[in-house]
Amino acid sequence: MKTLAQIVSWTALAVVVLAPILYLAGRLELAPMKLWLNAATALWFIATPLWMERGEV
Amino acid sequence: MPEPTTEQHHHGAEEFERQPVPERALLGFKSFVGMYAGEHTAGTELMIGPLFVAAGVSAFDVIIGLLVGNLLAVLSWTFLTAPIATHARLTLYYQLEKICGRKLVTLYNLANGVMFCFLAGSMVTVSATAVGVWFHFPMPGLNDLWPNSVGWVIAVLAIGAMIAIVAAYGYKMVAHIANIAAPWMTPVFIAFGLVALKQFIDVTGTQIHSLGDLWRLAETHLWKGGAPLPGQVKFTFWHVMFFAWFCNMAMHIGMSDLTVLRYARHSWYGVASATGMYLGHFLAWLSASLLYALQLHQEPTNTAVLPGPLAYRACGLAGLICVIIAGWTTANPTIYRAGMAFQAILPQCSRYTVTLVTGLIAAIAGLFPAIAMKLLGFVALYGMLLMPMGAVVFVDFWLSQRFGFQPYYAEKAGTGINWAAGLTWLLTLAACWALVQFAGVQIFFVSLPGWFVAAILYVLLSKLMQRETAKTNA
Numbered sequence: 414m415k416t417l418a419q420i421v422s423w424t425a426l427a428v429v430v431l432a433p434i435l436y437l438a439g440r441l442e443l444a445p446m447k448l449w450l451n452a453a454t455a456l457w458f459i460a461t462p463l464w465m466e467r468g469e470v
Numbered sequence: 471m472p473e474p475t476t477e478q479h480h481h482g483a484e485e486f487e488r489q490p491v492p493e494r495a496l497l498g499f500k501s502f503v504g505m506y507a508g509e510h511t512a513g514t515e516l517m518i519g520p521l522f523v524a525a526g527v528s529a530f531d532v533i534i535g536l537l538v539g540n541l542l543a544v545l546s547w548t549f550l551t552a553p554i555a556t557h558a559r560l561t562l563y564y565q566l567e568k569i570c571g572r573k574l575v576t577l578y579n580l581a582n583g584v585m586f587c588f589l590a591g592s593m594v595t596v597s598a599t600a601v602g603v604w605f606h607f608p609m610p611g612l613n614d615l616w617p618n619s620v621g622w623v624i625a626v627l628a629i630g631a632m633i634a635i636v637a638a639y640g641y642k643m644v645a646h647i648a649n650i651a652a653p654w655m656t657p658v659f660i661a662f663g664l665v666a667l668k669q670f671i672d673v674t675g676t677q678i679h680s681l682g683d684l685w686r687l688a689e690t691h692l693w694k695g696g697a698p699l700p701g702q703v704k705f706t707f708w709h710v711m712f713f714a715w716f717c718n719m720a721m722h723i724g725m726s727d728l729t730v731l732r733y734a735r736h737s738w739y740g741v742a743s744a745t746g747m748y749l750g751h752f753l754a755w756l757s758a759s760l761l762y763a764l765q766l767h768q769e770p771t772n773t774a775v776l777p778g779p780l781a782y783r784a785c786g787l788a789g790l791i792c793v794i795i796a797g798w799t800t801a802n803p804t805i806y807r808a809g810m811a812f813q814a815i816l817p818q819c820s821r822y823t824v825t826l827v828t829g830l831i832a833a834i835a836g837l838f839p840a841i842a843m844k845l846l847g848f849v850a851l852y853g854m855l856l857m858p859m860g861a862v863v864f865v866d867f868w869l870s871q872r873f874g875f876q877p878y879y880a881e882k883a884g885t886g887i888n889w890a891a892g893l894t895w896l897l898t899l900a901a902c903w904a905l906v907q908f909a910g911v912q913i914f915f916v917s918l919p920g921w922f923v924a925a926i927l928y929v930l931l932s933k934l935m936q937r938e939t940a941k942t943n944a
Contacts, residue, residue: 433665437664450785454788
């Protein structure tokens with residue numbers, strides 16, 4: 414479960430990084446970029462508390 | 471920005487407050503990398519970047535100024551703060567108590583607590599601009615000093631009260647949320663910049679084929695230089711460099727981070743501050759400045775610096791959440807620390823009560839946009855106010871024996887106030903004030919000569935007063 418949550422978290426973070434880069438490169442429009450960003454944000458905040466211990470980072 | 475750091479994230483407030491940190495409690499380099507990266511990507515970064523643009527910075531001045539200024543800040547942590555921290559391994563407060571006496575430390579706590587309150591107030595202001603996106607109430611403009619709508623007052627008070635309650639009762643929960651949000655927040659800050667850059671490229675019709683093209687865009691559209699907006703101070707390379715160096719002056723030259731770095735195994739761990747400087751005070755400031763530059767390009771009459779709407783336009787809901795979390799998670803520890811500083815003065819009050827009242831004062835401060843809109847000047851003032859005590863700690867630790875006076879004088883003499891330190895603080899601030907008022911030195915620069923004034927005064931006054939005391943005792 415913890416491993417799955419970690420995979421989801423890091424995938425979400427990769428999307429947060431990649432979506433604006435793809436937008437800058439002209440490969441993604443603004444509206445879908447925001448959608449990806451919002452979805453990845455939601456996933457990050459759902460998955461990360463499942464594995465990140467208090468005081469970690 | 472400039473929110474202070476303490477050990478509470480890692481250790482809890484009561485550990486090693488009056489004793490050196492033991493070997494078993496020392497932390498590795500990674501702990502400091504993460505902590506500095508998180509602490510310096512705060513809500514106020516979203517104000518500072520735009521205020522640079524409002525101050526009319528040019529591309530060279532802002533980019534090179536930030537690179538150099540942040541380097542100087544990292545060097546200050548590494549060569550001024552960390553060596554003392556890893557030798558003495560004491561909190562700033564305990565070290566000051568030994569040097570200055572308990573009464574002077576109380577005064578220091580009061581000054582520190584008041585500045586923390588205002589700083590937290592500006593973070594509440596930042597978060598409230600995000601609420602304005604949903605409720606569409608009028609929000610303050612760049613030169614507004616007073617709250618300008620009922621909606622704004624309600625939003626700030628509601629957010630401020632929430633932050634105050636959570637700081638008093640749920641500090642650990644918010645610290646946990648801050649930890650969770652930190653790795654996500656930095657890419658979102660960078661996303662602001664990338665989105666704004668793309669929109670600049672589109673609206674100006676610029677073709678980018680090389681770094682040279684990008685630099686031309688930066689010079690002609692992003693950071694154009696020229697006159698500042700009405701009511702703002704013109705920023706040059708020197709302003710940007712000194713601002714980046716001194717915006718955390720209270721922490722490095724002012725020695726607040728002795729409390730954090732006393733846990734470092736080696737003094738070179740001070741270089742970990744580079745993560746905070748170059749992620750928060752370089753990338754995040756530049757990103758936020760791009761958002762504002764784009765707003766000015768599209769609507770030249772809209773000069774309001776409102777992080778909420780700026781972030782929402784660029785990144786939608788994720789941007790708004792970033793503004794709220796960045797403001798909230800950094801206001802929370804700031805209010806908590808202000809509460810601790812005040813509680814040291816009022817030990818009979820419970821920490822909850824003091825933190826709650828402190829949070830409410832911060833909320834009231836947040837009502838006044840003047841603090842957030844004049845954040846550049848406020849941050850410079852904050853550093854200047856606490857800087858003299860950093861010089862006192864530095865001189866007392868490294869130079870006292872060379873100049874022939876007693877270190878940790880208050881402890882050894884059993885006095886509640888070391889007048890050499892007290893007068894150094896007071897006279898240095900008076901000298902800085904005189905330089906600003908009568909010599910035309912701007913507040914952004916005055917702390918550099920101020921540090922030398924403080925160091926020289928402390929040496930002279932210590933020698934003089936300790937000799938007088940020795941004569942009297944003889």
